[in-house]
Amino acid sequence: AIFGIKTHSNHNESRFRKRMEELLIQDDQSWTRNQSRAVKRFSILLVAIFGILSSLFVVNLIGIVSSKHSLEENNGLLKTLSSYWNLPSDPTDKNLCTNLVEKNGYNPFYGGINQMSFLTPNISKGTLLIRNGTLWVGNRGEVIQNAWIFVSDGKIQSIGSGSNNNPADKTYNLNGDYITPGLVDMHSHLGVYSYPEDARATEDGNEMTNPTFPQVRALDALNPNDPAIPMIRSGGVTTSLVLPGSGNIMGGEAALVKLKDGPIGTKLIPNAPRAFKMACGENPKRVYGGRTQTPMSRMGITYLIRQKFYKAAELRTKQNEWDCLHEHGKSVGTRPFDLDLEPVVAILRNQALLNVHCYKEEDLEMMVRTSKEFGFKIAAFHHGLEAWRVPKLLESNDISAAIFADHWGFKMEGYDGSVNASRILSSNKVNTCLKSDHPVLFAKDLIHEAAKAYHYGVSEQEAFATVTFNPAKALKMDSRIGSLEVGKEADILIWPSHPFSLGSRPSHVFIDGWLLSQNEPKPVISYKPLANPTGSLSFSGSTACTSESRNFIVKNAKVLVVDGKTSYSADSNGQVVVRDGLIACVGSNCSPPPEPYDTYSVEGGHITTGFVSLDGQLGSTEVEAEASANDGAGPTSNIPELVATEGSMPSIYHHRKIWAAYAGGVTSSLVSPRAYQPLSGAGGFIWSVPVDEEFDEYSNLDFNSTKGISAHCAFGNRARGGVKSVSSQFAELRSLLKKRSDPLSIAITGREIPLVVDVDQADQIASVIRFKKEFNIRVIIRGGAESHRLASSLAKENIPVILAPPRPIPGSFETWNSKENAASLLRKAGVNVALAMTDPGNIRNLRWEAGMAVSNGLSREDALASITTVPSSIFNQDVANMRVGLKPNFVLFNGDPLELQSTIKLIVSNGKLTCNPKQY
Numbered sequence: 001a002i003f004g005i006k007t008h009s010n011h012n013e014s015r016f017r018k019r020m021e022e023l024l025i026q027d028d029q030s031w032t033r034n035q036s037r038a039v040k041r042f043s044i045l046l047v048a049i050f051g052i053l054s055s056l057f058v059v060n061l062i063g064i065v066s067s068k069h070s071l072e073e074n075n076g077l078l079k080t081l082s083s084y085w086n087l088p089s090d091p092t093d094k095n096l097c098t099n100l101v102e103k104n105g106y107n108p109f110y111g112g113i114n115q116m117s118f119l120t121p122n123i124s125k126g127t128l129l130i131r132n133g134t135l136w137v138g139n140r141g142e143v144i145q146n147a148w149i150f151v152s153d154g155k156i157q158s159i160g161s162g163s164n165n166n167p168a169d170k171t172y173n174l175n176g177d178y179i180t181p182g183l184v185d186m187h188s189h190l191g192v193y194s195y196p197e198d199a200r201a202t203e204d205g206n207e208m209t210n211p212t213f214p215q216v217r218a219l220d221a222l223n224p225n226d227p228a229i230p231m232i233r234s235g236g237v238t239t240s241l242v243l244p245g246s247g248n249i250m251g252g253e254a255a256l257v258k259l260k261d262g263p264i265g266t267k268l269i270p271n272a273p274r275a276f277k278m279a280c281g282e283n284p285k286r287v288y289g290g291r292t293q294t295p296m297s298r299m300g301i302t303y304l305i306r307q308k309f310y311k312a313a314e315l316r317t318k319q320n321e322w323d324c325l326h327e328h329g330k331s332v333g334t335r336p337f338d339l340d341l342e343p344v345v346a347i348l349r350n351q352a353l354l355n356v357h358c359y360k361e362e363d364l365e366m367m368v369r370t371s372k373e374f375g376f377k378i379a380a381f382h383h384g385l386e387a388w389r390v391p392k393l394l395e396s397n398d399i400s401a402a403i404f405a406d407h408w409g410f411k412m413e414g415y416d417g418s419v420n421a422s423r424i425l426s427s428n429k430v431n432t433c434l435k436s437d438h439p440v441l442f443a444k445d446l447i448h449e450a451a452k453a454y455h456y457g458v459s460e461q462e463a464f465a466t467v468t469f470n471p472a473k474a475l476k477m478d479s480r481i482g483s484l485e486v487g488k489e490a491d492i493l494i495w496p497s498h499p500f501s502l503g504s505r506p507s508h509v510f511i512d513g514w515l516l517s518q519n520e521p522k523p524v525i526s527y528k529p530l531a532n533p534t535g536s537l538s539f540s541g542s543t544a545c546t547s548e549s550r551n552f553i554v555k556n557a558k559v560l561v562v563d564g565k566t567s568y569s570a571d572s573n574g575q576v577v578v579r580d581g582l583i584a585c586v587g588s589n590c591s592p593p594p595e596p597y598d599t600y601s602v603e604g605g606h607i608t609t610g611f612v613s614l615d616g617q618l619g620s621t622e623v624e625a626e627a628s629a630n631d632g633a634g635p636t637s638n639i640p641e642l643v644a645t646e647g648s649m650p651s652i653y654h655h656r657k658i659w660a661a662y663a664g665g666v667t668s669s670l671v672s673p674r675a676y677q678p679l680s681g682a683g684g685f686i687w688s689v690p691v692d693e694e695f696d697e698y699s700n701l702d703f704n705s706t707k708g709i710s711a712h713c714a715f716g717n718r719a720r721g722g723v724k725s726v727s728s729q730f731a732e733l734r735s736l737l738k739k740r741s742d743p744l745s746i747a748i749t750g751r752e753i754p755l756v757v758d759v760d761q762a763d764q765i766a767s768v769i770r771f772k773k774e775f776n777i778r779v780i781i782r783g784g785a786e787s788h789r790l791a792s793s794l795a796k797e798n799i800p801v802i803l804a805p806p807r808p809i810p811g812s813f814e815t816w817n818s819k820e821n822a823a824s825l826l827r828k829a830g831v832n833v834a835l836a837m838t839d840p841g842n843i844r845n846l847r848w849e850a851g852m853a854v855s856n857g858l859s860r861e862d863a864l865a866s867i868t869t870v871p872s873s874i875f876n877q878d879v880a881n882m883r884v885g886l887k888p889n890f891v892l893f894n895g896d897p898l899e900l901q902s903t904i905k906l907i908v909s910n911g912k913l914t915c916n917p918k919q920y
Contacts, residue, residue: 503855664844682708
């Protein structure tokens with residue numbers, strides 16, 4: 001046992017027990033009376049013991065090779081030896097060892113467990129009264145009308161309904177505004193991937209030098225001055241679990257923080273539980289497999305996990321034996337310790353919350369299987385895009401799910417994500433949490449994740465709990481944060497509009513009673529209740545809702561787009577008549593087509609043309625991380641003859657990207673080269689409409705797409721990839737246009753087609769404006785994060801801007817001076833503005849982004865135009881129009897298309913008609 005060798009001989013066992021017995025029953029008094037003789041006797045015994053143990057060691061070496069004894073027999077023998085030494089075979093057996101608390105061992109500092117003097121939590125000592133609000137408790141159900149809440153010493157002291165005139169240091173009189181708990185983001189990398197996120201100096205979230213590196217801590221890399229922190233806080237996030245990245249299988253220890261100002265000691269939460277990060281699946285495979293290093297496969301990942309836990313279990317056993325001996329005054333030396341294994345031992349002892357990054361069903365099952373093998377608890381699966389397939393696995397093992405609402409498709413293990421996951425998991429009693437994975441998703445928008453869950457069927461209060469109470473519960477912090485209840489910490493938000501309204505932001509953010517963020521209320525949505533249209537599609541006719549429906553009328557709807565113009569003052573009795581597959585009438589006094597024809601209508605109906613995607617990737621990208629599932633990374637040199645539509649593949653694999661966009665009302669897409677060069681080639685439009693099993697070579701093509709209708713180039717980080725300087729990019733493009741030696745250059749300089757320039761930074765945009773004037777060419781800015789700074793110049797030169805993303809994020813060097821309301825600022829200056837998504841999987845959310853632009857000051861007409869008529873006009877293509885004689889290309893909603901809760905009831909585009917389309 002001393003050498004860690006399992007004994008296989010009963011004879012040796014009896015001899016060993018006899019000699020140990022002789023040693024342990026020595027009478028202390030005889031040693032006192034006969035010291036000289038005792039010393040001699042003890043010396044002889046030591047020699048004898050050494051001889052016996054040496055023989056045992058040899059015997060056991062032979063036994064290890066040849067023994068037929070079972071593992072159970074060996075363990076039984078060990079238990080016999082342990083009982084003789086008064087060592088518990090089960091460390092939880094407290095009859096023999098009543099105190100197994102770590103003594104003289106490692107004393108880990110994390111978040112206030114120890115070294116409390118380091119923490120300066122800065123709790124408000126004043127009193128605060130908020131009254132006349134609608135209070136969401138946050139505990140999955142309770143809502144209090146005409147509510148008030150009283151705060152003292154950073155804690156909630158009382159909550160009630162009706163009048164409250166108690167004196168307070170600060171009183172807020174509301175007008176029905178919403179009062180909610182602060183949001184809890186249980187998966188963030190703020191502070192360890194600080195803004196600007198493209199700076200190598202701020203990348204501190206992954207120690208990718210060892211696949212199992214549990215001993216590193218986010219705390220040690222946390223930047224308390226990350227510029228993202230106040231931005232995120234202004235969106236209502238008050239608590240974040242800052243995790244190491246997922247490049248390693250064992251990534252290290254997390255830090256639970258409140259988003260206060262000041263040093264780390266102010267942000268760390270006193271007495272918060274320890275939390276650790278592990279990862280499985282593609283990320284560790286990609287990082288280490290690319291180096292021909294283990295793990296290259298899921299088998300290798302599992303092996304390394306089991307190896308680490310096996311070593312940790314051995315250390316735990318040694319620690320338990322030492323603790324027991326120490327309790328009986330028989331310990332020798334210091335307590336066994338290994339810095340590398342200490343966090344894993346903490347997980348085995350259930351002293352730390354284990355958070356595991358896993359996407360696929362097989363990875364989830366592997367981790368549960370491994371947890372049962374070694375007896376540890378999994379607190380939460382993070383990302384878990386296939387968790388909806390196995391809700392009972394999580395529910396039966398009390399594992400929370402920290403998932404995205406609808407972010408998906410960026411790699412194979414994320415391909416089967418479903419917008420219904422939150423609803424499925426919640427309905428199966430899984431503690432479901434929504435998170436940002438900031439900066440993957442900007443954590444300022446965490447509330448929008450909950451809003452999307454609400455749209456896809458989770459009840460209002462349960463959806464809100466996914467970003468408040470549920471993550472607090474998963475973090476074992478629900479007794480302190482996550483809901484508004486007496487005795488809890490005063491992390492409180494005030495919302496002037498429904499929290500799920502598109503673009504909603506809290507006007508006031510309190511943390512521990514302090515007012516730390518204050519936003520100006522948005523007048524467009526202030527005090528506006530959330531619309532919840534319920535109209536369903538009514539249809540009749542022998543071919544209704546089939547591919548044969550070519551003669552029909554859509555009745556009783558507002559037609560919002562007619563002849564290239566958008567209007568919200570349209571007649572609610574509007575009609576669209578289609579005869580022989582072409583639009584025959586748009587208006588309020590249309591005659592129906594000849595019999596037989598089909599009829600469609602919906603209460604509260606709104607009709608708009610199909611939306612237009614200008615991101616450039618929809619139709620050429622299905623799985624971004626898989627080269628075989630997209631059109632590649634773009635040319636490595638200038639190829640003016642390149643036409644991107646020739647590489648479009650809208651029907652590849654399960655074509656879910658096209659379906660997701662189509663079911664979101666997006667019916668056409670600009671496919672452009674990935675503009676990594678000053679002149680990367682030509683782009684064109686395709687119909688983003690799912691094709692039938694059999695189709696012809698022109699099924700998705702139109703709009704002269706085979707020739708190219710736009711040229712494409714890029715400047716700055718969108719082009720150089722760390723290789724070319726911005727000045728050399730301009731020089732190279734200038735040389736090409738001056739030579740006019742290829743058809744594309746001739747078309748650009750002849751103003752036949754526009755040059756779409758992907759660029760973000762204001763100074764580079766200024767150079768583009770000068771370049772445009774130098775060559776007198778047509779230019780469209782795409783990206784345009786800082787374009788509002790040159791709004792007047794852009795308007796004067798008639799240069800349209802495609803904002804991509806629609807709400808630029810100040811997270812990189814070149815987007816640092818961007819603003820969320822850029823669309824409104826540009827439009828007020830007279831610039832034609834279009835909106836484009838940058839995530840091909842969520843182009844379906846384009847209309848919601850237009851709705852958020854409304855909340856930021858853009859008119860509803862301009863917002864709708866930004867995703868319909870403006871793309872048509874700036875490219876001079878009929879990609880979004882409602883006019884007699886055109887093929888029908890429209891979408892019927894049961895409410896305003898720019899509202900969260902309106903749903904699509906009918907899509908007609910490119911000869912395809914779909915009733916009640918559903919997202920996957």
